[in-house]
Amino acid sequence: MLDFTFSNTTKIIFGRGVEEQVGKEAAVWGKKVLLHYGGGHIVKSVLKGRVVASLQEAGLEIVELGGAQPNPRLSLVKEGIELARKERIDLILAVGGGSAIDSAKAIAMGVPYEGDVWDFYAGKAKLKESLPIGVVLTIPAAGSESSPSTVITNEDGLQKVGFGSILLRPKFALMNPELTFSLPAYQTACGVADMMAHIMERYFTREPDVGFGDHMCEAALRSIIQEAPKAIAEPENYGPRANIMWAGTFAHNDILGVGRSEDWASHNIEHQLSALYDIAHGAGLAIVFPAWMKYVYKQDVNRFVQFAVRVFNVEQDFHNPERTVLEGIRRLEDFFHRIGLPTTLAEAGIAPDRLAEMADMATAGDTVTLGSFMPLAKEDVLAIYELSKG
Amino acid sequence: MLDFTFSNTTKIIFGRGVEEQVGKEAAVWGKKVLLHYGGGHIVKSVLKGRVVASLQEAGLEIVELGGAQPNPRLSLVKEGIELARKERIDLILAVGGGSAIDSAKAIAMGVPYEGDVWDFYAGKAKLKESLPIGVVLTIPAAGSESSPSTVITNEDGLQKVGFGSILLRPKFALMNPELTFSLPAYQTACGVADMMAHIMERYFTREPDVGFGDHMCEAALRSIIQEAPKAIAEPENYGPRANIMWAGTFAHNDILGVGRSEDWASHNIEHQLSALYDIAHGAGLAIVFPAWMKYVYKQDVNRFVQFAVRVFNVEQDFHNPERTVLEGIRRLEDFFHRIGLPTTLAEAGIAPDRLAEMADMATAGDTVTLGSFMPLAKEDVLAIYELSKG
Numbered sequence: 153m154l155d156f157t158f159s160n161t162t163k164i165i166f167g168r169g170v171e172e173q174v175g176k177e178a179a180v181w182g183k184k185v186l187l188h189y190g191g192g193h194i195v196k197s198v199l200k201g202r203v204v205a206s207l208q209e210a211g212l213e214i215v216e217l218g219g220a221q222p223n224p225r226l227s228l229v230k231e232g233i234e235l236a237r238k239e240r241i242d243l244i245l246a247v248g249g250g251s252a253i254d255s256a257k258a259i260a261m262g263v264p265y266e267g268d269v270w271d272f273y274a275g276k277a278k279l280k281e282s283l284p285i286g287v288v289l290t291i292p293a294a295g296s297e298s299s300p301s302t303v304i305t306n307e308d309g310l311q312k313v314g315f316g317s318i319l320l321r322p323k324f325a326l327m328n329p330e331l332t333f334s335l336p337a338y339q340t341a342c343g344v345a346d347m348m349a350h351i352m353e354r355y356f357t358r359e360p361d362v363g364f365g366d367h368m369c370e371a372a373l374r375s376i377i378q379e380a381p382k383a384i385a386e387p388e389n390y391g392p393r394a395n396i397m398w399a400g401t402f403a404h405n406d407i408l409g410v411g412r413s414e415d416w417a418s419h420n421i422e423h424q425l426s427a428l429y430d431i432a433h434g435a436g437l438a439i440v441f442p443a444w445m446k447y448v449y450k451q452d453v454n455r456f457v458q459f460a461v462r463v464f465n466v467e468q469d470f471h472n473p474e475r476t477v478l479e480g481i482r483r484l485e486d487f488f489h490r491i492g493l494p495t496t497l498a499e500a501g502i503a504p505d506r507l508a509e510m511a512d513m514a515t516a517g518d519t520v521t522l523g524s525f526m527p528l529a530k531e532d533v534l535a536i537y538e539l540s541k542g
Numbered sequence: 543m544l545d546f547t548f549s550n551t552t553k554i555i556f557g558r559g560v561e562e563q564v565g566k567e568a569a570v571w572g573k574k575v576l577l578h579y580g581g582g583h584i585v586k587s588v589l590k591g592r593v594v595a596s597l598q599e600a601g602l603e604i605v606e607l608g609g610a611q612p613n614p615r616l617s618l619v620k621e622g623i624e625l626a627r628k629e630r631i632d633l634i635l636a637v638g639g640g641s642a643i644d645s646a647k648a649i650a651m652g653v654p655y656e657g658d659v660w661d662f663y664a665g666k667a668k669l670k671e672s673l674p675i676g677v678v679l680t681i682p683a684a685g686s687e688s689s690p691s692t693v694i695t696n697e698d699g700l701q702k703v704g705f706g707s708i709l710l711r712p713k714f715a716l717m718n719p720e721l722t723f724s725l726p727a728y729q730t731a732c733g734v735a736d737m738m739a740h741i742m743e744r745y746f747t748r749e750p751d752v753g754f755g756d757h758m759c760e761a762a763l764r765s766i767i768q769e770a771p772k773a774i775a776e777p778e779n780y781g782p783r784a785n786i787m788w789a790g791t792f793a794h795n796d797i798l799g800v801g802r803s804e805d806w807a808s809h810n811i812e813h814q815l816s817a818l819y820d821i822a823h824g825a826g827l828a829i830v831f832p833a834w835m836k837y838v839y840k841q842d843v844n845r846f847v848q849f850a851v852r853v854f855n856v857e858q859d860f861h862n863p864e865r866t867v868l869e870g871i872r873r874l875e876d877f878f879h880r881i882g883l884p885t886t887l888a889e890a891g892i893a894p895d896r897l898a899e900m901a902d903m904a905t906a907g908d909t910v911t912l913g914s915f916m917p918l919a920k921e922d923v924l925a926i927y928e929l930s931k932g
Binding site (some may be wrong): 153154155156157158159160161162163164165166167168170360361362363364366367368370371372374375376378379390391392394395398399402407410411 | 543544545546547548549550551552553554555556557558560750751752753754756757758760761762764765766768769780781782784785788789792797800801
């Protein structure tokens with residue numbers, strides 16, 4: 153087990169109607185709020201009105217910035233930074249899912265920074281301060297509501313890059329599972345694939361003596377596998393929606409990754425897909441992850457046997473470990489299919505004509521390797537894209 | 543799933559040699575430290591010298607208060623409060639296990655309170671402020687290093703009572719598994735029983751739709767069951783010691799209890815045992831918990847079947863659920879025996895001649911019931927003590 157430091161300071165307020173506490177929680181952090189949200193759903197829903205009313209009741213001034221979209225864009229972030237500076241904003245409040253939250257984080261760290269906020273994503277600057285961030289969560293998926301990370305797409309070259317700092321953990325997150333009742337099945341499924349990927353990026357490690365973390369990751373996956381079909385079949389059933397929503401936070405608040413070297417190659421490989429094509433991040437992960445598994449499992453067959461047996465109840469073939477491994481991967485693909493996701497580029501309608509370009513982008517022209525379970529050079533990434541063609 | 547609020551602000555610094563960071567972490571909270579610890583082990587070990595050196599190097603003034611003992615006493619707490627007031631202490635630093643930490647918490651909340659600190663435990667006062675608390679952990683068991691709770695014994699009548707407030711979460715906890723290499727097997731086992739009990743008090747709930755939490759609790763138990771015998775057989779093997787140490791924190795930092803009604807009857811029933819007899823809390827729990835299970839399982843047979851199957855891999859008897867339940871309880875007793883703990887009063891050498899007195903104390907003369915899985919009156923508690931005789 154690796155040495156680690158962990159704390160999770162985000163105040164999670166979870167349950168029915170908790171969005172009505174947003175004014176009270178926001179007022180702790182200042183007097184003027186930048187209310188940041190995405191597209192049609194929030195604007196049309198009664199949620200926005202409820203949030204605004206609660207903020208006003210708490211005596212807060214509100215400045216609005218809508219327009220956050222999946223794979224949130226740097227241009228909107230820059231617009232937000234200008235606006236927040238001009239309006240002397242105290243708190244960035246994201247109402248939405250990972251896109252609105254990641255965008256809010258980028259704005260929050262950009263405001264006190266004199267240079268270009270992209271410097272943080274490009275690894276050219278170290279974060280020293282940030283405005284506080286609050287969240288009203290509407291989509292369980294990214295885990296950004298209590299994570300230290302943010303992913304932004306720079307339209308200049310369509311680079312999708314992540315950045316993390318504990319300064320970016322939201323101060324509070326209001327999580328009402330009822331707000332997810334109206335999420336369409338496909339979007340629910342994409343969120344499920346995203347949270348599973350967050351767990352698997354941590355689970356597949358070469359670090360020994362991480363038995364406790366292994367069990368916790370496996371349990372989280374098993375539970376998601378059990379709850380997700382229920383949440384999709386009965387979208388207004390509070391129990392499965394609540395379990396999925398909490399799982400999404402747990403999956404990415406770092407507690408499942410402590411003491412382990414994490415991988416994150418699959419996320420990087422996926423980022424190129426959703427930067428170039430109109431595909432949801434979660435659907436991209438359902439395509440990339442099984443291919444990544446098939447490519448890397450020989451590095452540690454035992455860990456993949458453990459995954460198959462403990463997560464998917466595969467009857468272990470003691471004489472043929474690889475058969476057990478491949479059955480585990482097959483069941484992961486089956487699960488993704490069951491909840492309505494593609495597991496190949498073909499199923500997603502993506503022509504395999506830009507694979508080399510994506511492999512080149514993912515590895516910055518073959519100058520960096522991805523992941524730690526098996527460090528992947530450009531040719532490895534290309535092979536994984538090839539395996540994902542279907 | 544119940545509504546909940548959760549945050550865990552304790553900064554966990556985990557790994558080899560981390561106790562040497564104590565000066566740096568303590569200096570964040572002030573200039574003068576009350577160094578609180580227990581008996582012989584800490585004093586004799588090199589640890590105390592290392593902690594003192596680190597504090598001095600950081601320019602901190604140190605006032606010492608030793609003498610914390612298992613089932614920490616109110617009289618020492620009061621002595622600590624006087625001392626901390628007189629010396630104008632900024633931070634209470636506990637070096638040790640649950641006893642030193644719980645005692646440190648009681649001192650920390652007593653200092654700014656004008657009345658008798660026992661008022662908090664007696665439910666007569668609400669906590670509004672506390673001095674900050676820091677921890678160097680040497681015994682994985684109580685989970686007090688990041689929990690909001692403290693248990694103190696009032697020598698006047700030998701009442702052992704708990705109190706909790708998020709103000710009591712330690713600000714930082716330094717956790718070096720190497721410091722646990724010298725823990726004797728019996729003490730290691732008692733710690734293991736304590737952390738398992740912390741999980742089981744949360745696991746056995748009547749709250750529906752808590753599937754994610756169920757899976758996480760079961761995984762934590764499975765992992766502890768797997769790691770504990772290794773930690774006992776190879777006391778200087780870092781991996782199992784690290785997994786057990788982290789499990790103890792995870793078991794009691796509240797993340798496994800969110801959204802559930804928790805029980806805690808067994809803890810209350812045990813508290814009478816360790817208040818009256820010279821028995822470690824963990825050993826007492828290994829006696830009480832199986833008896834409690836046998837008494838209450840009929841309230842929700844399915845949950846106990848799930849426990850047996852998922853935690854102890856019992857081959858389910860689909861035609862006789864009770865047989866499955868009882869086999870699960872038997873395997874829990876087997877496990878406690880395997881790590882060297884008693885599971886009956888007889889095995890612990892305790893004569894069953896004060897059971898009625900303990901049942902009376904636990905229920906405050908039959909004026910309160912214990913637990914929520916099955917609310918227990920005095921006669922129920924007595925029946926559980928009877929079942930624990932052996």
